[in-house]
Amino acid sequence: MGIPVKLSVELVPSTSHGANLRSVITSQEWKQVSAWCAHEANHVCQVCGGKSKGRNLDCHEKWHYDEETGTQTLIGLVGLCVSCHLVKHFGYAQVSGKEEFALFHLCKINKWNTYQARDYLEHCFKRFQRRSKIKWKLDCTFMEDVPVSISQESCKKLGIEYVQRPAYQVKAKKVGKF
Numbered sequence: 001m002g003i004p005v006k007l008s009v010e011l012v013p014s015t016s017h018g019a020n021l022r023s024v025i026t027s028q029e030w031k032q033v034s035a036w037c038a039h040e041a042n043h044v045c046q047v048c049g050g051k052s053k054g055r056n057l058d059c060h061e062k063w064h065y066d067e068e069t070g071t072q073t074l075i076g077l078v079g080l081c082v083s084c085h086l087v088k089h090f091g092y093a094q095v096s097g098k099e100e101f102a103l104f105h106l107c108k109i110n111k112w113n114t115y116q117a118r119d120y121l122e123h124c125f126k127r128f129q130r131r132s133k134i135k136w137k138l139d140c141t142f143m144e145d146v147p148v149s150i151s152q153e154s155c156k157k158l159g160i161e162y163v164q165r166p167a168y169q170v171k172a173k174k175v176g177k178f
């Protein structure tokens with residue numbers, strides 16, 4: 001699978017479920033991080049260029065998994081429309097009855113037929129199973145460069161240096177016509 005995929009599936013290993021940024025920081029902090037992320041993305045999905053109808057973009061945590069060292073490193077926060085975000089978490093799409101739609105969107109964005117998509121998914125799920133045998137250590141140092149105020153306590157939980165920053169000003173998003 002050396003070919004770059006426009007819309008990739010990023011299954012979070014079962015051994016690190018719950019150990020994500022969203023659950024470590026407070027909901028207020030997460031709101032600010034999401035707002036910053038949507039602003040950075042100019043309120044346009046960073047994969048398909050679409051807009052989320054009447055709502056803010058989802059903030060997707062992009063992780064790199066080093067299977068040698070067992071380190072799961074946060075490498076980015078990506079503003080995604082709800083459809084692309086659903087594809088990223090294909091396992092969730094399956095358990096929430098949205099698999100058919102997720103498969104449709106995966107095919108549409110990558111210009112694949114169902115067979116190509118199924119092959120790709122098989123590869124993703126094999127990798128997921130392999131990675132789910134590893135107990136991951138989180139590296140969230142990426143957050144040190146995000147201009148959002150994170151409390152001392154949350155920084156400690158994330159294992160990052162605490163820097164005092166003004167609260168990120170969340171601006172209300174103008175919802176245009178779709």
Ligand SMILES: [Zn+2]
Pocket residue numbers: 045046047048049050080081082083084085
């Ligand atoms: Zn999208």
